[in-house]
Amino acid sequence: MGCCSGRCTLIFLCTFQLMVALERQVFDFLGYQWAPILANFFHILVVILGLFGTIQYRPRYIVVYTVWTALWVAWNVFIICFYLEVGGLSKDSNLLTFNISAHHSWWSEHGPGCVRREIPASGDPSPDAQSYISIMGCLLEYQYIEVLHSSFQILISLLGFIYACYVISVITEEEDSCDLNNNVSGFIFIHGFFFCLVCPSFSSLWHFLSVLNDLHP
Numbered sequence: 001m002g003c004c005s006g007r008c009t010l011i012f013l014c015t016f017q018l019m020v021a022l023e024r025q026v027f028d029f030l031g032y033q034w035a036p037i038l039a040n041f042f043h044i045l046v047v048i049l050g051l052f053g054t055i056q057y058r059p060r061y062i063v064v065y066t067v068w069t070a071l072w073v074a075w076n077v078f079i080i081c082f083y084l085e086v087g088g089l090s091k092d093s094n095l096l097t098f099n100i101s102a103h104h105s106w107w108s109e110h111g112p113g114c115v116r117r118e119i120p121a122s123g124d125p126s127p128d129a130q131s132y133i134s135i136m137g138c139l140l141e142y143q144y145i146e147v148l149h150s151s152f153q154i155l156i157s158l159l160g161f162i163y164a165c166y167v168i169s170v171i172t173e174e175e176d177s178c179d180l181n182n183n184v185s186g187f188i189f190i191h192g193f194f195f196c197l198v199c200p201s202f203s204s205l206w207h208f209l210s211v212l213n214d215l216h217p
């Protein structure tokens with residue numbers, strides 16, 4: 001397949017998908033989002049597997065990548081529903097941290113234009129006093145940033161799924177064609193070998209009959 005084939009496009013998509021997943025993993029680590037961290041980790045492994053399978057013409061690895069891509073789309077749909085609070089979900093819950101901590105998305109305090117201020121709860125300016133964190137001036141709320149991240153992941157995954165199915169079909173057809181050519185070549189070789197063995201026998205018989213005909217005119 002040439003450089004402009006579906007295989008090369010899938011290699012590009014897997015590489016780009018890997019970069020985007022690593023970027024998302026960094027921000028999920030900063031926000032202590034343990035469920036997304038685990039999902040991103042498996043996603044990175046499977047994308048590497050799919051990239052290797054595409055480069056090395058291993059359709060089974062690409063099949064694994066295809067199945068995971070469908071699961072990855074479902075996971076990102078869940079993330080979108082979580083942050084948009086669809087179906088009784090709440091973005092303020094600790095579901096994504098496995099209830100281990102009360103951390104939320106890193107973008108909730110570090111989004112574009114956000115200003116983070118600590119306000120003492122009782123007006124006591126001492127370092128040991130409890131304080132509330134106030135976030136103001138955000139140009140885009142953090143839940144929408146997470147929704148955009150997940151939507152972009154879904155878009156790339158759908159493209160990867162389509163091209164992966166195409167590459168699997170092309171590689172399978174090429175393997176079937178090679179098997180057919182090998183069978184035909186073997187058939188021709190066997191029959192050619194048999195013909196080479198039989199032809200001298202026919203020639204000898206014909207020569208013997210000619211000699212007999214000369215002896216008995």
